[in-house]
Amino acid sequence: MLLIACPWCGPRDEAEFHYGGQAHVAHPDDPAALSDEEWARYLFFRDNPKGLFAERWSHAAGCRRWFNAVRDTATNEIHAVYRVGEPRPVNS
Amino acid sequence: MSTQPYRREGVTGRVLRFRFDGRDLEGLAGDTLASALLAGGVRAVATSVRLGRPRGVYAAGCEEPNAVVQIEEPFPEPMLTATTVELYDGLVATGLAGRGRLADRPDPARYDAVHAHCDVLVVGAGPAGIAAARVAARAGARVILADERPEPGGSLLGTTETVDGGPGRAWAAAEVDALAALPETRVLRRTTVIGHYDDNYIVAVERRTNHLGAAAPPGVARERVWRIRAKRVVLATGGHERFVAFAGNDLPGVMLAGAARTYVNQYGVLPGRRAVVFTTNDTAYAAALDLADAGIEIAAVADVRREPGRMWAARCAERGIEVLTGHVVTAAKGEGEVTGAEIAPRTGGRAREVAADLLLVSGGWTPVVHLFSQAGGTLRYDEGLGAFTPGETRQAAEAAGFAAGVTTLRACLADGAEAGRRALAALGFGAPGVTVPVVEEEPAAAPAEHLWLVESGDYGTHFVDLQRDVTVAEVLRATGAGLTSVEHVKRYTTAGTAHDQGKTSGQLTGGVVAHALGVDVAALGTTTFRAPYTPVSFAALAGRDRGPLHDPVRTTPMHEWHVARGALFENVGQWKRPWYYPGLGEDPGEDMEDAVLRECAAVREGAGAMDASTLGKIDVVGPDAGVFLDRLYTNMMSTLKVGSIRYGVMCRPDGMVFDDGTAIRLADDHYLVTTTTGNAAAVLDWMEEWLQTEWPDLRVRCTSVTEQWATVALAGPRSREVLAALAPGLAVGKDDFPFMTWRDAEVAGIDARVCRISFSGELAYEINVSSWHGLALWEAVMASGEVTPYGTETMHVLRAEKGYPIVGQDTDGTVTPQDLGMEWIVSKKKADFVGRRSYARADTSRPDRRHLVGLLPEDPGVLLPEGAHLVSVSAAASVPSSVASAALPAVPPVLPVPALGFVTSSYRSAALGRTFALALVSGGRGRVGERLYAPVGDDLVPVTVTSHVLYDPEGARRDG
Numbered sequence A: 001m002l003l004i005a006c007p008w009c010g011p012r013d014e015a016e017f018h019y020g021g022q023a024h025v026a027h028p029d030d031p032a033a034l035s036d037e038e039w040a041r042y043l044f045f046r047d048n049p050k051g052l053f054a055e056r057w058s059h060a061a062g063c064r065r066w067f068n069a070v071r072d073t074a075t076n077e078i079h080a081v082y083r084v085g086e087p088r089p090v091n092s
Numbered sequence B: 001m002s003t004q005p006y007r008r009e010g011v012t013g014r015v016l017r018f019r020f021d022g023r024d025l026e027g028l029a030g031d032t033l034a035s036a037l038l039a040g041g042v043r044a045v046a047t048s049v050r051l052g053r054p055r056g057v058y059a060a061g062c063e064e065p066n067a068v069v070q071i072e073e074p075f076p077e078p079m080l081t082a083t084t085v086e087l088y089d090g091l092v093a094t095g096l097a098g099r100g101r102l103a104d105r106p107d108p109a110r111y112d113a114v115h116a117h118c119d120v121l122v123v124g125a126g127p128a129g130i131a132a133a134r135v136a137a138r139a140g141a142r143v144i145l146a147d148e149r150p151e152p153g154g155s156l157l158g159t160t161e162t163v164d165g166g167p168g169r170a171w172a173a174a175e176v177d178a179l180a181a182l183p184e185t186r187v188l189r190r191t192t193v194i195g196h197y198d199d200n201y202i203v204a205v206e207r208r209t210n211h212l213g214a215a216a217p218p219g220v221a222r223e224r225v226w227r228i229r230a231k232r233v234v235l236a237t238g239g240h241e242r243f244v245a246f247a248g249n250d251l252p253g254v255m256l257a258g259a260a261r262t263y264v265n266q267y268g269v270l271p272g273r274r275a276v277v278f279t280t281n282d283t284a285y286a287a288a289l290d291l292a293d294a295g296i297e298i299a300a301v302a303d304v305r306r307e308p309g310r311m312w313a314a315r316c317a318e319r320g321i322e323v324l325t326g327h328v329v330t331a332a333k334g335e336g337e338v339t340g341a342e343i344a345p346r347t348g349g350r351a352r353e354v355a356a357d358l359l360l361v362s363g364g365w366t367p368v369v370h371l372f373s374q375a376g377g378t379l380r381y382d383e384g385l386g387a388f389t390p391g392e393t394r395q396a397a398e399a400a401g402f403a404a405g406v407t408t409l410r411a412c413l414a415d416g417a418e419a420g421r422r423a424l425a426a427l428g429f430g431a432p433g434v435t436v437p438v439v440e441e442e443p444a445a446a447p448a449e450h451l452w453l454v455e456s457g458d459y460g461t462h463f464v465d466l467q468r469d470v471t472v473a474e475v476l477r478a479t480g481a482g483l484t485s486v487e488h489v490k491r492y493t494t495a496g497t498a499h500d501q502g503k504t505s506g507q508l509t510g511g512v513v514a515h516a517l518g519v520d521v522a523a524l525g526t527t528t529f530r531a532p533y534t535p536v537s538f539a540a541l542a543g544r545d546r547g548p549l550h551d552p553v554r555t556t557p558m559h560e561w562h563v564a565r566g567a568l569f570e571n572v573g574q575w576k577r578p579w580y581y582p583g584l585g586e587d588p589g590e591d592m593e594d595a596v597l598r599e600c601a602a603v604r605e606g607a608g609a610m611d612a613s614t615l616g617k618i619d620v621v622g623p624d625a626g627v628f629l630d631r632l633y634t635n636m637m638s639t640l641k642v643g644s645i646r647y648g649v650m651c652r653p654d655g656m657v658f659d660d661g662t663a664i665r666l667a668d669d670h671y672l673v674t675t676t677t678g679n680a681a682a683v684l685d686w687m688e689e690w691l692q693t694e695w696p697d698l699r700v701r702c703t704s705v706t707e708q709w710a711t712v713a714l715a716g717p718r719s720r721e722v723l724a725a726l727a728p729g730l731a732v733g734k735d736d737f738p739f740m741t742w743r744d745a746e747v748a749g750i751d752a753r754v755c756r757i758s759f760s761g762e763l764a765y766e767i768n769v770s771s772w773h774g775l776a777l778w779e780a781v782m783a784s785g786e787v788t789p790y791g792t793e794t795m796h797v798l799r800a801e802k803g804y805p806i807v808g809q810d811t812d813g814t815v816t817p818q819d820l821g822m823e824w825i826v827s828k829k830k831a832d833f834v835g836r837r838s839y840a841r842a843d844t845s846r847p848d849r850r851h852l853v854g855l856l857p858e859d860p861g862v863l864l865p866e867g868a869h870l871v872s873v874s875a876a877a878s879v880p881s882s883v884a885s886a887a888l889p890a891v892p893p894v895l896p897v898p899a900l901g902f903v904t905s906s907y908r909s910a911a912l913g914r915t916f917a918l919a920l921v922s923g924g925r926g927r928v929g930e931r932l933y934a935p936v937g938d939d940l941v942p943v944t945v946t947s948h949v950l951y952d953p954e955g956a957r958r959d960g
Ligand SMILES: [Zn+2]
Pocket: A006, A007, A008, A009, A010, A059, A062, A063, A064, A065
């Protein structure tokens, strides 16, 4: 079980968190302006890297805040956590 | 005759009586079941799973591959190893053939869980573990020392080695007692660490009363699961001896050399009278000498090497023990148990048979790297050991002692202490001055030679995995079939998949595979190590989460009333909802069908009430609440007037229905929205996710108020007069209190919010009061004498008659509002809402999408099973003529039969006087009037497609 450092609460057991998939996939500002393919990319396409991956987590059984984490999918090591709206840290 | 003929002379203790395979036997306190069986002369303990061969005790710990037993009394427990079952008075056990039996009665014992944190967790209280723990503990670190055995000492328990001038076993006991007395140190005995997970999350199982049998105190949990988060972990897990593949190496009487040494030294048991020793390394000599000192005749030592350790050869010569260098045991001889060993020069030549009842074997020792590997550590091959040792790990963990490939006692003590010091340094503790225990200098060992199998023309009884009955012949069949990875060979042969997970056989299997393929053992690698390290009972993992504590049970304020009236309950999420109330009508013995028909008729003809308190309720508050709801619901919520109510549907961005409910506008900046019972938490999560991640600029707060309100749904043509009597101050006239509005009122003297909404098509109200007053309101409604209580089944029938879908029953995440025939709820005016763009996708406007339709079975008495598939006429024609069914057209079969859809809801209707169903059917709205078939068992049930609204399609009953 991972030990995840919530940016608001500090390190907590993974069981307190809810996984939210890839981070930085914003809902398009004007979906109507998108082609079917562009909309389908937003809906259905996600990265699946072996290595560093920016992903969303929610501290569901704690402060209930969403935040982002950069995790190495091969080792499960979390390299950075940062709050919603903050940019992905460089080098992570 | 002694009941313990193989007990070592002079060994005494408290006598314990037990029964094995129907035989009454005796052992001594401190015995395991295995040592007591050996003391009693029981050689064959179990039977092999596939070949039915007799098997004896092979090892002395959790690595035991053979002696698998079932405890029968005091409480049945399957698949335990006799080597880890501590003997107690009254134990009744039987040997197994690879498969146990679960208890046929509930386990009376309690199980529990503990969460703990520590600075340093040391796994294993052998020499290295104790050395690490004493260094860390003396510095004031919070230390947990866990060991699977009842007594600390690890390898010291089975040897005659000395530490600080005294017996190693006594040293270990004194050191661990001293550790246990420290305030920040916890010693967990009989505690097996079974899993090492990410970020040093450790799971261990502590066996607290198993060893007491029927004498276990009732107030103490039998087993406890420890969930430990450790800053540093020292894995001092020791090693397991492995054997060599030779003919008949599974006969009772063949035993690992180190195990025999342990039985002699720790348990005072002689595993035989006359032994042959077969070894590839020096360690078996110490065993041979200890056995000789205990009075066991050592008939010969066959050492595959030309050059054994010089000291050992000399000591054997002193005792007149014959050492045959460059020799191997080619076969264990005997029927049912060992009576001799066939020894031959390794390079070939004449074999000779030596009589013996015990054949000790040592193929070298394998470090226990399970935990290190489970947590993602890499392994590297150690040429000296012929086994894999820990490499790199990203955990704050390290192996120490033999687990790290360190071989001598002196070096293990030093290595453990160093590991303790490194842990302290990493945690910022100052290193304490701790004296290093004094150990006699040991002579350097001669190099081992890694012999995996004794070559032969017939590998049929050269076992590599004793528990799975896998022989070299089967490994060769696997490699002959082209398998070149140990993982594939494992799956093909099942080697390493038994309860012991290949502790004694894994490296041997790898060696044999490498031998067969002509490749390096190092390059071949190992199979993946996975938790648990040893088998764990489900009861331990469940802990207290059983029975009523398995999952939270949520009940409404009116629950006791329903229980008292004999309601049966339906689980909806964690909620208990009244399902129906049998026997409240004239027939006290009515069944479900009759009760539901009665309840339905009451609502359609008079008045009924349902406890609707479980509906999810969320307060949405803030100046942007209207804007927010506009973005989440497909229809417009911001234009809703204070005092009014609107039904709404919420979709995912892909346009599929996610939930539905009503929005009540309480004030300009305050809505109360309802959700389906099972989806309340998911909808709140959904709202918070959008607010936090996409629209943080919106000034809105969402709060669950589900438990704060109790709700009574009052429905039926007579509901107005019932409400009027209960709420004399409320103007209930059709125009005073129109459909889809709400009023604050006093109902039965209780402050209430009354909503005029209907989920049955009848005139109906939902009366909401503070949950404290829910029961009082319900009782007041019932006291009117005019109202029939109804449950969820009736609610489902009534709404289905009206074609109202239940999200999650009539939808499955692939259904749009348009598919449900609710085009009207999807706003054309709003610029955007979640899901809108998806309705312009080609896929959501396909004419063959599945639509919600009604179905009328042609036989009005036939109730379709929910989930039944639907096929069309031409498809039905493809069914063989042997299938009995209604008149089918004689069209040639077309295979395969395409499924057009399936039944989502199916009921008997009192109002319609017949059965009906709802279904999702491809192009369904274009098929109204068409005949389809539902294959049910061997029958094809003909049905007619209809509109999904089957009752009161004009909506004439809404206003009563
Ligand atoms: Zn938090």
